[in-house]
Amino acid sequence: MKLYLIYGGKSAEHEVSLKSAYSIMTILYYEYYTVIPVYITKEGKWLKGETIESKDQVPAKEDLERTDNKIDFNFNEMLEGESVAFPVLHGPNGEDGTIQGLFEVFDIPYVGAGVLTSAVGMDKVVSKRIFSDAGLPILPYKEVYLNEWTIDPETVSDQLEADIGYPMYIKPVNMGSSVGVARADDHMGLIRAMGLAFEYDHRIVVEKGVEVREIEVALLGNEDIHTSVPGELVKHKSFYDYEDKYINDKVIRQVPSDIPDELAKELREMAVEAFRAINGSGVSRVDFFLTEDNEIYINEINTFPGFTQNSMYPRVWAKTGLPYEDLIQEVIQLGIRRHKDKHTANTNRNKDNLTS
Incomplete structure (x- = not known):
């Protein structure tokens, strides 16, 4: 199967995407996939890199955003043969339903959440309204x-x-x-x-703003939803910005979080409620605030969390019993399965229309 690993993008999270893509390239099961890396520049140009058929062929990290060793990508390639898209994109024009809509139009199976879920998860206000409507606690x-x-x-x-x-x-x-x-x-x-x-x-x-601990729960699945043990971003100051998290790497990720079992169970249940509230599928990470009195508030849901080996999402799954390489395989299969299930539903509906 051809796997189109799409990374980069026009958003301010371009560099995070590069890190996630490189980590995935180095851990994939190449006995199942031929990988075609597709780099989207900050200006929005799509470029294809050399095909990767083994871990030995993975390019150096600094080569991922070079343009002199890539050619223009013809999107029609993805319509030929058995292929799946893996959009390793963070932020607008990648995680917000736009590229997911492109794949839906051309009937290409893809990894991650669908159009509606991606759009809602990206919009902090719309998601808060939906969480509130679902009875989940949010801050003013x-x-x-x-x-x-x-x-x-x-x-x-x-x-x-x-x-x-x-x-x-x-x-x-x-x-x-x-x-x-x-x-x-x-x-x-x-x-x-x-x-x-x-x-x-x-x-x-x-x-x-309230004094809280930041607890995160990972989700995996389509209709059958699995949750990870909670992880925690241990803070030594009130707020960590982009540079602290991704440049200076000052954030301590504690896995699992040091919280009582009953509280962990409640967080995992609430994460599933949030996932279902926005019609989640594939992967997501739900971020919670936990006060000193153990009051829980949902902060947001991330429909395509960071995928570097140091990111919280793979780390909590590893602690839950799913190693990083198996996690990547599972998220790809979930995308393929959702595409097949959708086709089965459409075929059955068409049959019903013909016999009615």
Whole structure:
């Protein structure tokens, strides 16, 4: 089977994608797949690298984003023979349902969540509304549009101070990996944080800041959903930004989290509820806030979490009993299975129409 490993992308999470793609390339079971690496540049150009048929042929990490050793990619290639797409993309234009819609239109099996799930999971405001409707606890928040802020920033900031209060966390609505996220402890900090967030999106979400532990649960499956042991991002300061997480690697990932078994069970059950609420499939990671009094709040769901060997998603699965290489094989098979199940349903529906 030809596996098109698609990485890079136009989003600010381009570098995270490169790291995930390289890790996957080095661990794949090449006895099952011929890998065609497809690099999407920051400008949106699709380029094909050399075919990989064994671990010995995996390019050096720094070669993944070289363009002089790649050729223009013809998308029609994916329509020929037995193939599956593996979009190792984070953020907008990759994790938000756009590329998933492309694969659906051309009937190409692909790894990860579907169109609706990807779009909802990427949008922090829409997902919060759905979680709230499903009875899952969330922290107080407000949505702010760029035009509101541009016209009257003082009125907006006064309203946020009255409704949310300090500290606040300000985030672009459609972005991940803590890109564009900042904490505000006073008025001037809020002004700076709003400006930063609006560099990445025309909608931002402002959330109430509380002292919490950050607990994460991984999910795997389509209709049959499995959960991992919870992991924890152990913090030595109130907030870790993109550079702390991915450049300086200052985040300590504790697996499993040091929490009581009953609390771990409750978190895993809530993760499944969140996954089902957005019609999840394939892979996801649900991030929770846990207060000192063991109150649980759902922060967000990540429909394509980081896949480096040091990322939380593969680490919690390894601790749960699923090694990294087997995890990659399983997520690919889940994508293929979902595609086959969809075709079976369509075929049965067409038969019913013919006999009615």
